[in-house]
Amino acid sequence: MIQRRVFIAGVVGSFGHRLVAEAQPAGKVWRVGFLGAESASTNHHFVEAFRAGMRERGYVEGQTFTIEQRWAEGRSERFHDLTGDLIRHQVNIIVTVSTPATLAAKSSTRTIPIVFIAVDPIGTGLISSLARPGGNVTGLSLALGDEFAGKWLELLAEAIPGLSRVAVLWNPTNPSNAGYLKTVEASAQTLGTKIAPQGVATPDRLESAFGAMASAHTQAVIVFIDPLTVRYRERIVGLAAKKRLPAMYGMREFADAGGLMAYGSSVSALCRRASVYVDKIFRGSNPGELPVEQATQFEFVINLKTAKTLGLKIPRSLLLRADETIQ
Secondary structure (H helix, E strand, O other): OHHHHHHHHHHHHHHHHHHHHHHOOOOOOEEEEEEEOOOHHHHHHHHHHHHHHHHHOOOOEOOOEEEEEEEOOOOHHHHHHHHHHHHHOOOOEEEEEOHHHHHHHHHHOOOOOEEEEEEOOOOOOOOOOOOOOOOOEEEEEOOOOOHHHHHHHHHHHHHOOOOOEEEEEEOOOOHHHHHHHHHHHHHHHHHOOEEEEEEOOOHHHHHHHHHHHHHOOOOEEEEOOOHHHHHOHHHHHHHHHHOOOOEEEOOHHHHHOOOOEEEEEOHHHHHHHHHHHHHHHHOOOOHHHOOOEEOOOEEEEEEHHHHHHHOOOOOHHHHHHOOEEEO
């Protein structure tokens, strides 16, 4: 029965791809601008996920589409210049990863369609309606509101009995982070935990921020998702280890780099899904009329090697709920 399902799926998939390919204008080579927050070396898997999605839609890179990549290297102030460069290269669409990238792209063009990935479009005022985003933007949000951010503290508290003081490493220049902080603070009130925010907007402030956490006898830290923190995730994970601070992160990439735990949307899955929007727009759909999708795939990853180094015994209840454990 399983083999039959695979066979049928393969036939339908091949037929569907052929239809898409035939629907594309003959000789047309679409130019996709991909605007990332970090660097190609650290986040190349996001582009690869998007490429895989485009292949599933029947596109062939170099023949029916090309990708112009631009990366901000964790510096959000670069997004306007990078967007301008993509516009000068006459891209047909801009795919943005992160809220700052999307805001910069939207302010730079009202005519080129924008497909955003992993943003909080309502909380940041990017759009007014998920059903009809309007203008030239649409895409995939992290989740509905900031509710999932409360899980970061809940999971930490379950891993560390008696947790009473937690630092939050966040970039106050990223509009998305204000909503996350409010959610974490609300969760802290429920759990009876004190939150100590550490605002960091530049990489040179990271070491002093972790020094302040250690001086304040912080028991753990939550690191928000941000172009800065994702770009410098290895440094952040290293500083947390140096200060012997158990840390919760919002993306699995931090756990892969040695962080203790991560819970959040699969950005790679969102990048792959973004190809559906790109395909629809290439076929004539108005981006402002394409409903925004919310993330439905979340990952909870625990790095047991890091837990052992910190002398933490992760409760079985958490291990059973983890999507993956890193030994």
